[in-house]
Amino acid sequence: MSGYKPVAIPSYPKLGEKITQDTLYWKQYKTPVQIKEFGAVTKIDFSPIQPCNYAVTASTRIHIYGQYSQEPIKTFSRFKDTAYCGTYRGDGRLLAAGCEDGVVQLFDINGKAALRQFYGHSKAVHFVDFTSDKFRIVSGSDDYASKVWDIPNGIEISTYKEHTDYVRCGCASQLNNDLFVTGSYDHTVKVFDARAEKSVMTMEHEQPVESVLLFPSGGLLVSAGGRYIKVWDLLKGGQLLVSLRNHHKTVTSLCLSSSGQRLLSGSLDRHVKIYSTMNYKVVHSFDYAASILSLALAPDDEMVVVGMTNGVLNVKHRKQEEKKPNTKTHPRYRMFVKGKDYMPKQDDIFVSKPVKQHMRKYDRLLRGFQVSAALDMVLETRTRNSTPEVTVAVMNEINRRGTLKNALAGRDEKQLSSILTFLIKYVVEPRFAPILINVAEKVLDIYSSVINQSSVIDKLFLRLQDTLDKEISYQEELLEVLGMMDTLFATTASKIETVSGETKSISIPDPKNVTAVKPSL
Structure with a gap:
């Protein structure tokens, strides 16, 4: 009996996940908080100033949530039909949104009623954004038109009708007051200058464009449509730099990290993929329970918010690093580590303590x-x-x-x-x-x-x-x-x-x- 040898359990190689710095970083986000909205969440936009409140557009309402609130702290519901694209201005004081009835509305973040209502589109407005000078709004609609509006006077400044299908996405440059980009279901991405009468650049995405994004430097443009994400160099006349196909279904949303070194994409395949903007390789991914329509990352990268087709808002917060008490100065600590750095001499005798095998x-x-x-x-x-x-x-x-x-x-x-x-x-x-x-x-x-x-x-x-x-x-x-x-x-x-x-x-x-x-x- 005393000579019994325990069963030897062979060790087999395992194909585990490769642990990188990105893996450790993105896994620090806590278990998500889920909030049920009234309909599919079509747009999420963070306030550019502290505190990091965010606007959630779903059904006929726009809800404003605090960083840790699970109930809206404010609601804009003055819409006759489905609301779209609730977007903050650069100072976080105004909010613009489109609507199914073709009206662009402007709200004071501290008020309830609309400050301005811009009439001119004949169909649903799916995209609005503020120019960097904060005095104009750019909009795109299902009537194939893009318009520029003057906020102080409440009038239309210019109209562009170069697209041949729905204009579903766009963004304004944060460096140039007159530059903005639109993406359409006619498979094209167009760059406009408000001082010119027509577009200054056109890129063929070859799929209906669902989302566009300008890098903070203004030199690179990202477009998403179908299963493809494409990166364009605007400084070289719209030259295609890279085409990515890492999703299995339509890519619906894009966003950048605060440093601009990571690009995030959400898709109907229920995945959020994170790319390095140095080589455009996938460095991490998140899985979700339903198809993703909208995605946003907080300005300080402390929150990832995802909106899904089932009306669920998924919020992940980064774990805060806990400061551990310094125990190295405690007498008990010094007692137990005493002699741990002792180097044995030639004449020392080692006495080993037998280890009991359980x-x-x-x-x-x-x-x-x-x-x-x-x-x-x-x-x-x-x-x-x-x-x-x-x-x-x-x-x-x-x-x-x-x-x-x-x-x-x-x-x-x-x-x-x-x-x-x-x-x-x-x-x-x-x-x-x-x-x-x-x-x-x-x-x-x-x-x-x-x-x-x-x-x-x-x-x-x-x-x-x-x-x-x-x-x-x-x-x-x-x-x-x-x-x-x-x-x-x-x-x-x-x-x-x-x-x-x-x-x-x-x-x-x-x-x-x-x-x-x-x-x-």
Whole structure:
């Protein structure tokens, strides 16, 4: 008994997530707070000044939320129909919004009634923004027109009708008072100068444009439409720099981090992807429960707010770093770390303290030859799901002792269901297959006589058979591919290349070294 050696659990390589600085940074956002709105959330916009309140446009209302409030602190509901694109001015004192009836409304953030109502569009206004001088509003509508409005006088300054389909997005430059961009369902992105009578630049996105975004420097423009995100260089006449296709469905929204080094995109595929603006590679992603229509990042990067088609507003806050008390000066601390930096001398004698090894429960059962109880122990739901390698190692040890058949025999319907469920899940995994196939054969030998006596067991046996049939079919396809590769290698190896009058054979890898991904059954 004293010579018992615990079961050795083999360690298998795991394909885990690559841990980067971005992974650590974006995982610091806490569990989201979810707020139910009256309809699909079509626009989220943060106030550019502290406190970081944000406007949420949904249905016929615009709600203003505080940084940590779960109820709106203010509501604008003076809309006759669906409201769109509630947007803050640069000083955070005014809010502009469009409406399904074609009216652009301007609100004082501290008031309720509209300060101005701009009439001129004949269809729904889906985009509004303030110019950087804060005295004009730019709007785009489903009537294919873009307009510039004067705030003090409440009049229309200019109209542009160059698009041939709905104008659904746009933005104004924060550096140039007269520059603004519009995106349309006619697949084009146009750059306008309010001092000119027509657009000064046109880019072909090749998909209906859902969102556009100007970098703070004003030199780069990002457009999103369909599955594509495209980055344009305005300083080179609208030259396409990069085209990204990392989403599976339409990209609906874009936003930048405060530093401009990270670009965020939301899509109908329920994902938010984060790109590095240095190489435009995905550095992190978030998953959500429903399709995403709107996305915003707080000016201080402390909040990520996402609006979805099911009317849910998802708010994530960054975790605040807690300051830990300084315990290094406490007397107890000095007592316990005393001598930790001592360097042993040549004549010192080391006295090692024996470390007591605690034996696992299944090891204690195996030491007492209780193989059935040990197998039951490792087939518990928590063990078999979180550490299947432990279950397989114990099965292998029981098989090595020659008592696997005894351990599997004499089980009721519940216990047999656990064994079959485990086999169905892991029998085709390469790391477990050699052991579990042997276990499956013994289960079939023992319980072949009870088939057709329990509907639950019969279904599990059929699922196991289906799993094995699919794996065998997969292996046959791999063997066919391997045969094709052998033929190609043999054909290529027969060719001789003549270089500079010398005959040299092409070096071909040995096809016998090519191994299948999964073991044959």
